[in-house]
Amino acid sequence: MFYETGAGDGHRAAGLAHNPLNALVVPRPIGWISSINADGIANLAPYSYFNLVSSVPPMVMFSANGPHAEGGAKDSVQNIRDTGEFVVNFVTAGLMEAMNLTSAPAPRAVDEFTLAGLDKAPSRLVRPPRVAASPIHLECRLHSIIELPGDPATGQPNHVVFGTVVAVHISDELVEDGRVGSVKARPLGRMGYFDFTEIVNRTELLRPHWPLKP
Ligand SMILES: Cc1cc2nc3c(=O)[nH]c(=O)nc-3n(C[C@H](O)[C@H](O)[C@H](O)COP(=O)(O)O)c2cc1C
Numbered sequence: 001m002f003y004e005t006g007a008g009d010g011h012r013a014a015g016l017a018h019n020p021l022n023a024l025v026v027p028r029p030i031g032w033i034s035s036i037n038a039d040g041i042a043n044l045a046p047y048s049y050f051n052l053v054s055s056v057p058p059m060v061m062f063s064a065n066g067p068h069a070e071g072g073a074k075d076s077v078q079n080i081r082d083t084g085e086f087v088v089n090f091v092t093a094g095l096m097e098a099m100n101l102t103s104a105p106a107p108r109a110v111d112e113f114t115l116a117g118l119d120k121a122p123s124r125l126v127r128p129p130r131v132a133a134s135p136i137h138l139e140c141r142l143h144s145i146i147e148l149p150g151d152p153a154t155g156q157p158n159h160v161v162f163g164t165v166v167a168v169h170i171s172d173e174l175v176e177d178g179r180v181g182s183v184k185a186r187p188l189g190r191m192g193y194f195d196f197t198e199i200v201n202r203t204e205l206l207r208p209h210w211p212l213k214p
Contacts, residue, residue, distance in 0.1 A: 028051075
């Protein structure tokens with residue numbers, strides 16, 4: 001199968017009813033982004049166009065596509081632009097349903113922590129609260145927001161938000177012999193369509209030295 005993406009719907013000519021791209025780049029980590037608006041109301045939403053993009057200094061990104069239900073940029077982008085801070089909460093398997101609830105296209109004034117019945121924990125260096133039930137959090141300060149072309153049908157540009165990680169919280173239960181047990185955390189990954197996956201195993205592979213040993 002081959003198709004040219006064209007306006008983003010080239011897959012249809014190839015006989016695919018749904019855009020397969022999100023099913024190709026898998027699994028994607030989910031950045032569950034908490035922020036506050038200028039009035040201090042908390043906001044929480046999952047973003048799977050999310051990743052760690054550098055480690056020294058530590059930086060993350062997420063990409064918001066499409067408009068908010070009430071028009072304009074999504075709340076996370078607007079809040080972070082206004083306040084300069086956010087937290088990345090990690091989604092573990094037990095938090096899947098709550099995470100999904102926080103993706104509802106709720107009015108701007110809705111606090112999705114309350115909507116999903118999630119307790120808040122205070123952050124140490126930034127104002128947005130953390131999801132208390134999540135075992136890992138990255139406190140972040142805004143670095144920059146890049147505007148990308150959006151879907152011409154909406155006229156809304158996409159926004160990629162870059163943040164510097166200024167503090168890290170890790171549940172002590174996940175730490176053993178100085179290492180974090182990624183499998184123990186049972187992180188949730190996003191796949192295509194409405195599919196998710198859970199990390200349940202790992203394989204260790206050390207990097208090669210130079211010259212290569214035969
Ligand atoms: C698992 C999951 C991943 C998502 N990833 C993204 C994403 O990467 N970018 C995006 O724009 N929307 C994504 N969404 C949809 C947003 O969460 C949704 O539009 C939400 O209402 C945005 O909230 P906000 O306006 O409070 O920022 C995702 C939804 C789910 C359930």
